[in-house]
Amino acid sequence: MLKEGQVRIPSGCAISAVISKEGKRMNGEKIIESMKPMHDRSNGLGGGFAAYGIYPEYRQQYALHVFCNDKICKDECEKFLKESFEVVKSEYIPTRKIPEITDEPIIRRYFVSPLSSVLSSMQLDEKEYVVRIVTKINTEMKGVYVFSCGKNMGAFKAVGFPEDVGRFYKLEEYEGYCWTAHGRYPTNTPGWWGGAHPFALLDYTIVHNGEISSYDANRRFIEMFGYKCNLQTDTEVITYIADYLLRRQGLTLNETASVIAAPFWKTIKNKPRAEREKLTYLRTVFSSLLVTGPFSIILGFEGGLMALNDRLKLRSMVVGEYEDKVYIASEEAAIRAMEPLAQNIYSPAGGEAVIIKVKDGDINGR
Amino acid sequence: MTSINATGYDFVDLNNQIRKSEKICELNNCLGQRFISAGLKNKIITINGTPGNALGAYLNGAEITVNGNAQDAVGDTMNDGKIVIHGNIGDAAGYAMRGGSIYVKGNAGYRAGIHMKEYKDKIPAIVIGGKAGSFLGEYQAGGIIIVLGLKCSNEIVGNFPCTGMHGGKMLLKSDCKNVRFPENLSVKAATADDMKEFEKYISEFCRLFGADKEQIMNSPFTIITPDTKNPYKQMYVMN
Numbered sequence: 356m357l358k359e360g361q362v363r364i365p366s367g368c369a370i371s372a373v374i375s376k377e378g379k380r381m382n383g384e385k386i387i388e389s390m391k392p393m394h395d396r397s398n399g400l401g402g403g404f405a406a407y408g409i410y411p412e413y414r415q416q417y418a419l420h421v422f423c424n425d426k427i428c429k430d431e432c433e434k435f436l437k438e439s440f441e442v443v444k445s446e447y448i449p450t451r452k453i454p455e456i457t458d459e460p461i462i463r464r465y466f467v468s469p470l471s472s473v474l475s476s477m478q479l480d481e482k483e484y485v486v487r488i489v490t491k492i493n494t495e496m497k498g499v500y501v502f503s504c505g506k507n508m509g510a511f512k513a514v515g516f517p518e519d520v521g522r523f524y525k526l527e528e529y530e531g532y533c534w535t536a537h538g539r540y541p542t543n544t545p546g547w548w549g550g551a552h553p554f555a556l557l558d559y560t561i562v563h564n565g566e567i568s569s570y571d572a573n574r575r576f577i578e579m580f581g582y583k584c585n586l587q588t589d590t591e592v593i594t595y596i597a598d599y600l601l602r603r604q605g606l607t608l609n610e611t612a613s614v615i616a617a618p619f620w621k622t623i624k625n626k627p628r629a630e631r632e633k634l635t636y637l638r639t640v641f642s643s644l645l646v647t648g649p650f651s652i653i654l655g656f657e658g659g660l661m662a663l664n665d666r667l668k669l670r671s672m673v674v675g676e677y678e679d680k681v682y683i684a685s686e687e688a689a690i691r692a693m694e695p696l697a698q699n700i701y702s703p704a705g706g707e708a709v710i711i712k713v714k715d716g717d718i719n720g721r
Numbered sequence: 722m723t724s725i726n727a728t729g730y731d732f733v734d735l736n737n738q739i740r741k742s743e744k745i746c747e748l749n750n751c752l753g754q755r756f757i758s759a760g761l762k763n764k765i766i767t768i769n770g771t772p773g774n775a776l777g778a779y780l781n782g783a784e785i786t787v788n789g790n791a792q793d794a795v796g797d798t799m800n801d802g803k804i805v806i807h808g809n810i811g812d813a814a815g816y817a818m819r820g821g822s823i824y825v826k827g828n829a830g831y832r833a834g835i836h837m838k839e840y841k842d843k844i845p846a847i848v849i850g851g852k853a854g855s856f857l858g859e860y861q862a863g864g865i866i867i868v869l870g871l872k873c874s875n876e877i878v879g880n881f882p883c884t885g886m887h888g889g890k891m892l893l894k895s896d897c898k899n900v901r902f903p904e905n906l907s908v909k910a911a912t913a914d915d916m917k918e919f920e921k922y923i924s925e926f927c928r929l930f931g932a933d934k935e936q937i938m939n940s941p942f943t944i945i946t947p948d949t950k951n952p953y954k955q956m957y958v959m960n
Contacts, residue, residue, distance in 0.1 A: 392753030392773070395732070622880065668831045668855065671793050671812055686792055687811075688753025688771045700790060702811065702830050704879060705855065 368552075368564040369396035369517070369538040370672075371684035372653045373693055374660055378713045379679060380408055383526025385693045386534040390517040392688040393538060396564075400546030401539030402520035403512025405503075405553040405560035405655045406531035414507040416443050416466035417485050417557075422548055423461040424498030432463075432492065432499045439488050440467035448511075448524065455519035460548055464509075482557055482602065487581070489556070494583045500549045505558035508657065512537075512551035520551075532713055535655045537562035550586055553655070554594040560655040561597065563590040564685055565670045568648035576643035590652075596644050597654050608654075608661050612708035614641040616666045653683055659712035668705030675700040681711045727751045727770065739766065748772075753792075758783055762802065774811075777804045780821060793830070796823050799845070805929055809851070818845040818864065822922070826930045829853045829868075831879070837889060839863025848926045855879030858945075862888040867922055869894045869937060876900060887947050892919050897943040905949075911942035 371389040375381065386404060390397075410418050419436070423429040436442055444466040450459065469484045477484065489501045503510035508531070511524040517538040537552035553560040567573070567589040574584045574592050580603070582595040593615070600611045610633075617638045623631055638645070649669030654661045662683045664672050675682045675690040675697035682690040682697055690697050703709050723742035727735055732754040739746055739757070744764055751757070751770030758766055759775070762782030774792045777785050780799040790808035794816050802821045812830035815823050820843040828851035835856070837845055845864040852873045858866050861883065870877030870893070877895050883902055892911060893900075902908050911919075916938060927934040 395755065668812065671830075673811075686753055686773065687790055688773055688792065691752060691771050700809070702809075702854070705831070 368540050369393035369685045369689070370536065370562045370564050370651060370653055371682075371689045371693075372533070372535040372562075372655070372660055372662070373680055373682050374533040374711050374713065375679050376681065376711065376713060377679040378408070378532045380530035380532050381534070382528070382530050383521055383534060386536050387518050387521035387526060389682075389684060389689040389693045390521070390536055390538050392692050393684070393686055394516065394518070396540060396685065397516055397538030398540045399516045400514055400541050401512070401537070401551035402515050402517030403510060403537050403539075403551045403553050403562070404517070404521060404524070404526060405508065405510045405535045405555065405562070406526070406529050407508040407533040407558075407655060407657065408531040409509055409529040410466070410507045413444065413466040416468050417504055417506055418509050419465040419467060419489070419501050420448065420503035420509055420511070421463045421465065422500045422502060423463060425461065428496070428498035429461050429463065432496060433465075435492065435496070436465055436467060439469075439473075440465075441470055442467050449528070450523050451525055453519060453523055456513055456515045456523040459513065459523075486556060486598070490581065490583050493585050502549060503555045503560075505555065505560075506657070508558055508560075508655075510553045510555040510560055512548065512553065514546055514548055514551065533655060533660055535560060535562050535653050535660065537564075550588055552590055554586075554588075554591045556594050556598045557602070558655075558657040559594055559597045559601070561590055561594045561652055562655075563593060563650055563652045565650035565652075565665065566648055567593070567646050567650055569646050572643055573646060589648075593646065593650075593652060596646070597656075600641070600644070601656070608710050609708055610637060612661065612663050612706070613637050614644050615646045616663055616706040616708075617645050618666060618706055651685065659710065661711075662703065662709040664703060664705045664707070666706035671702070673700060673702050674709055683709065722747060724749065727754060730754065732756050732773065739764070758785055777802070780804065782821075790827075796821070799823075800843075807930070812854070815845065815847045815864075818847070819843055820845050822846045822848070822925075824926055824929055825849045825851070827851045829857075832856045832859050834861055834864070834866040834891075835859045837861050837864035837866070839889060846922055848922050850926065850930060850932070852877045853879065853882075855881050856884055857882040858886055858889070858891050859883075860885040860887070861891065864889045865892070865919070865922065866890075867892045867894075867919060867926075869923075869926070869932075871932060871937075883945055886945070889946075891945040893943045893945070894937065894940050895943060896941050900943075902945060905947065907946050907948045909944060911944040915944050916942065 448462045448464045513520045552562045570589045577595045600606045623634045650665045651670040651672040673687045677694045677697045722745040724747045728750045735754045748768045753773040755773035760779040764783040768787045775794045775797045778797040780802040782801040784803045786805045791810045793811035795814045797816045800820045804823045806825045809827035814833045817836045829849045831854040848867045
C-alpha cells in the first residue's frame with residue numbers, strides 16, 4: 356500500500372474545536388457530536404482529536420502516544436524510550452472494538468520525563484530534548500510513530516470517520532478544558548493511521564482543512580532547523596512552523612499568524628507606520644514560512660487555541676460563544692450540534708487570527 | 722402544510738421528504754443537511770435551524786425562507802425563485818447564479834455573487850442588508866448585487882471588491898471613499914435615475930425585513946459597472 360510521501364494527498368476535511376475560558380473540563384462527547392453534521396466533509400479515511408488537560412495526574416510528564424506496527428517494533432521502541440527517559444508509566448491506550456474501525460496498530464501510551472543528567476550533559480532544555488528524541492524515532496525507527504508528545508494533553512487519531520474514531524478511543528472517558536477535532540477527506544491515497552490529523556509536536560497540535568501549495572518551500576526551510584517532514588502531508592509542516600516560530604523564535608501568536616498568513620504587500624502598504632514596519636519585517640525575515648493555498652487551521656497549545664484562515668479565505672470557518680465556552684468549526688451546524696444556543700456567531704476574515712486563552716492558572720482544570 | 726422534523730435525516734432523505742411534501746412545507750431542527758431544496762420549483766419552504774451548504778442549489782422557482790443563519794454557497798447556480806435569510810450567510814452566496822433573487826437581512830461572507838451572470842430577461846439579484854466580505858462580486862458577469870450596510874459602522878465591503886468584474890451592476894450604500902476598486906470599472910455616485918432601477922429590490926428588502934425604505938433611498942449610493950463592453954480587450958489575446 357502506498358502511504359503519504361509516496362503519493363500526494365489533497366484534502367477536503369472538517370475541523371471543529373471547543374475551549375472553556377474558565378478552564379472547566381468537559382468530556383469528549385460534545386466534540387464528537389460536532390463532527391456528525393459535517394460527516395460528508397470526510398470520507399472515512401482519517402479522523403482525530405486533540406484534548407488538553409486530560410492527564411492532570413501526570414501533568415509533569417510528557418505523554419507519548421505511539422503507533423507500533425507489531426510487537427518487534429514495540430519492543431524496539433520501548434528499549435529506546437527507556438534509554439532516553441525515565442518512563443513513569445507505560446500502558447495500552449484503551450480502545451473499544453467497533454466494526455467501523457479496523458486494522459489498528461499497537462497503540463501505546465508512555466508518561467516520560469527526560470533525565471536531568473542527560474539534559475545537562477547535552478546542554479538542552481527539556482522541550483528541545485523531547486523534540487529531538489521524537490524526531491529521531493519518527494525518522495529512524497521503522498514501524499513506530501509517536502503521534503503525540505505534550506504534557507497533560509494528547510492526540511487520538513485513526514483511519515475512519517471522526518465520530519467513530521471518537522468512540523473507538525472512548526473519548527467520553529477523558530475530561531479536558533479544550534478539544535479540537537478533524538475529519539479527513541484524502542482523495543488520492545488509502546490514508547493511514549499516522550496521516551490522520553491532528554499533527555502534534557509537544558503541546559502544539561494542528562487540525563487543518565485545505566491544501567497548502569507552499570508545502571515544499573516551507574518544508575525546505577523548516578528542515579534546516581532539525582525538523583523532519585516524514586509524512587509529507589502538508590499539515591505536518593504547519594505544526595513544525597508553529598513550534599519553530601512560537602517556541603524557538605519566541606514570536607507571539609499574532610506575529611506567527613502574520614507570518615503564516617501574511618497580508619498582501621498592497622494591504623501592508625496602507626497600514627499605519629508602526630504596523631507596516633512590523634509586517635514588512637515579518638514577511639521579509641520569514642518569507643519561506645508564508646503558507647499559501649487554501650487553509651483553515653486550528654492550532655491547539657497549552658492553555659489556549661488559535662484559529663486562522665488563509666488570507667484569501669478559500670475555506671470556511673465560523674466562531675461562536677456560549678457562557679465560558681468558545682466554539683470554532685468549519686460549519687455553523689457543527690457549533691449548533693455542540694451548543695444549540697451559541698451566540699455571536701461570526702466568520703473571521705482571511706488572515707485574521709482568533710486567539711482564545713484560558714484564564715491564567717486554570718489550565719489544570721477544576 | 723407539511724411539517725418535517727429534520728433530526729436524524731441525512732440530506733438525501735430530507736430532500737426526498739421535501740419533494741413528497743405539500744406545496745407549503747416547514748422544516749424544523751435543521752442541522753447542516755446540504756443541498757436542501759436543490760432544483761425545486763412550486764414549493765414554499767420555511768426552514769428553522771441551520772441549513773447546510775449549497776442551500777437551494779439549482780433552485781428553479783421555489784421560495785425558501787430561513788429563520789436563522791445559512792452556511793456557504795446559498796443559491797449555487799440557482800435559476801429562478803427566491804431565498805430569504807433572516808440572519809447571515811456564509812461564503813460564496815449566489816455562486817454562478819443565473820436567475821431569481823436572494824435577500825439577506827444580515828451580513829454576507831466572502832465572495833458573495835461570485836460569477837453571477839445574466840441573459841436577456843434572466844437577471845439575478847442579491848440584496849445584503851449588512852456588510853459583505855472581501856471579493857464581493859468576484860468575476861461578476863451579470864446580475865445585480867446590492868449591499869445596504871445597515872447598522873454597520875465601518876466599511877460595508879471587505880477588500881478587493883469587483884475583482885475580475887466584467888458584467889452586471891453593483892450598488893453600495895456608501896460613498897466608497899475608502900474602497901479600492903480595480904481599474905476597468907466605472908465607479909460613480911448613483912443618480913435618481915439609477916436608483917429607479919434598483920427601487921423594487923430595496924422595496925422588497927424593506928417589506929421582508931421591516932427596514933425604512935425612504936431613509937435608505939435617500940442615502941448616498943455608489944454604482945459600479947464594467948467600463949466598456951469588452952473590459953479585457955487585448956489583455957490576453959489580440960482581439
